[in-house]
Each structure stands twice: as C-alpha cells, then as structure tokens.
Amino acid sequence: MRRTPVAPRPDWQVRVEALGLVWHSMDGRPYWDESACYRFEPREIDEIEAATAELYRLFLAAGEHVLANDLLGSFGIPEPAWAAIRRAWDEEPPALNFGRFDLGYAGDGPPRLFEFNCDTPTSLIEAAVIQWDWKEAVFPALDQYSGLHEKLVDKWRDIAPLLPGGHVHFAHVADDAGEDTVTIAYLRDTAQAAGLATTAIRMEDIGWSHDARRFVDLGDRAIENCFHLYPWEWLLAEEFAPALLESLGGTRWIEPIWKMIWSNKAILPVLWELFPGHPNLLPASRRRLPGGDQVAKPLLGREGANVSILRGGEVVAETGGRYDESGWIYQALYPLRDFGGGYPVIGAWIVDGAPAGMGIREDGLITGNTARFVPHVIED
DSSP states (O other): OEEEEOOOOTTHHHHHHHTTOOOOEETTEESBOOSEEEEEOHHHHHHHHHHHHHHHHHHHHHHHHHHHTTOGGGGTOOGGGHHHHHHHHHHOOSOOOEEEEEEEOOSSSOOEEEEEEOSSOOOHHIIIIIHHHHHHHHOTTSBOOBOHHHHHHHHHHHHGGGSGGGEEEEEEOOOSSOHHHHHHHHHHHHHHHTTOEEEEEEGGGOEEETTTTEEEOTTOOBOOEEEEESOHHHHTTSTTHHHHHHHTTTOEEESOTTHHHHSSTTHHHHHHHHSTTOTTOOOEESSOOSSSOEEEEETTOOTTTTOEEEETTEEEEEOOOSOTTSOEEEEEOOOOOOOSSOEEEEEEEEETTEEEEEEEEEESSSOOTTOEEEOEEEOO
C-alpha cells in the first residue's frame, strides 16, 4: 500500500458533477481529491476483503449475543423499541443490509475495525461510481476493488418482490452540505436500475394519517416502502416515534430497526468480549482501558464528532459535537500511518454479507466530515 501523486484531470469538477457528485469541494479545496491515489497489491486487497467477510460473521454472532442477553438497554436504546428490534432480527424484513466497515490498515498487518457504519452510511457514490470512472480515464490498464454498484442493484432486484407496489419512497433531510442529498439520489438510481419506481421525500414532509394509521406523502399516498437516510436513534427521538413503531406492521423501513444494534458503538466492547485477541479487532471497553493509548467515542456519534485521543492519559486530539450525552466506549488506539497527505482510513463495503469494494478517506488523527476521499488502484 503506497500513496503516489497524480495529475488531476483538467475537467475533473465537470466529470464528477455529471456523475452526480455535486458535493465535491469544501471551502475552496477538494473533498474528492484526485491529486493522489493509493496503490495496492492484490494480496493486500485479498486481506481487506477477507477481513470484511470475517467482521460480518463476528457482527452476526454479536447481534445474537446482545439479544440473548437482553443488552439493548445498555446500548441506550429506548425500551419501547426492544420488541420491534427482536422481531425484525428474527423475521428479517426486506433490506439492502449494506454498510461500511471503517478499518485501520497500512499493508503491514491485519486490518483492524474502528466501527461499522450500517444504518445511514455515506461516501457511497464516491466509492461505487466516481473512483471507477477516474480509474478508467487515468489508469485504464489497472484494476480497482469496486463492485459496490452492481451489488446494490442486485440486492434491490432481490428484495423487489417483497416490496408491495414496486415503489419506494426515499426520505432524507435537506442538509446544507448536500452530502445526504447526493447519497439519496444515488441510491434512488440503484433502485430504479433494479426496476423499482421511486419518490424522493424530505423527512419533514412525511405525514401521518390518523384514519388509516399509516404514514403518507404530500399527495396523501400511503408510504409502503421507505428508505430512510435518517438514523434510527433520531427517528425514535421524534414526536412521531410511537406512530413509527406502530407503522412497522405496514411500512417496510429500509434499513430495518435491528440495525440499531450494529450501528451503536456499544457493539465494539461486545465484540472484544466475545472474540478477545481477534486480529481484526481492537481492544474495547465501556470503561477506560487499563493503560495504553486509546480513543474515547460516543455510542451514537457521527462523522468523528466528540472523539478524543488519549496518549499517556493526556488528550492529544479531540473534536466537538452534540453526541456527548449518549455514553462512551474506549477503544485501543490504532497508529494510523501518515502517507504524506493525511492519515487514511479504509471504508470496506459489504452488501448482505458479501464484500463489495472500498473507498479511502484522509484526514488528521480523527476522521471527520472534512476528510478527503482519495481513489485507489490495484497493480501487480
């Protein structure tokens, strides 16, 4: 694994915008950064792919353990949702069941899990479409670990018969940066490629019919299938939470409510308890680890918010945010390698248990929402 400079295409902004990535720059500097790329050997990609499949196996076991031992309360999940989570885990309602494992990796040891973004993961279109288009234009003779787009379309096609009416509403908030808007537009494209009809709707425009006891859109059309780019913990904190839980018998929410188990960082100490010393895991606990450099993370944090890095008991880096009341976990610090342009984190994608490709984000010691996305290639 090595990082090398590359000349950006002179029309790169136009190229990525044409593919849907209108959110490609922040404050005058690129978020999509093709001034460099990461080069991998096939054996390194094999190692990342194998770790992705193995981590999915571990998460299945951890989910069973959480439910068998009544741990949902320790995850900070509201008790009214517990029965719905258990039912969804057992019944497996239609889902893409996709997500992004954030991994520490530098080619000199096994990939190590930081966390699993599997409820509302972003950086999708960058990993699935934009970097492949870049590779074809700049390095057409090389390969890339990128099968995410095809696997998403195939999974939509697989669950389409289970979605009444063949129609899916795609709900999100109108974020100022446009990242959620770009992500939801891309996911609509994958659903439409699978033959489904789609409608975009803002979360605030979803209504509740007291007569029909159903959620409806602005045209008073029943929402039977809804993909939501809005975390379950936020949904359950809304005024309509009781109606939401009631709706689970009639509306298919994608992703389903059982994702609250895996997307919560309280799962990390559970994994370490079940599989201590596993080469793809880092030591993790709900209490500060006894010695050693470590990272404090909020249970429900997003985009690197409210994270602190402790070395020798002293905070050497930290971020602010609004997640400091959700509880904490402590995870052993993985020494990210500085490749000269930042510290890379591997985003290894999985769709229904099948590894699906990866993307790379660079930032400082804490990866936040200002991280750069840098493409990669595979070379012998």
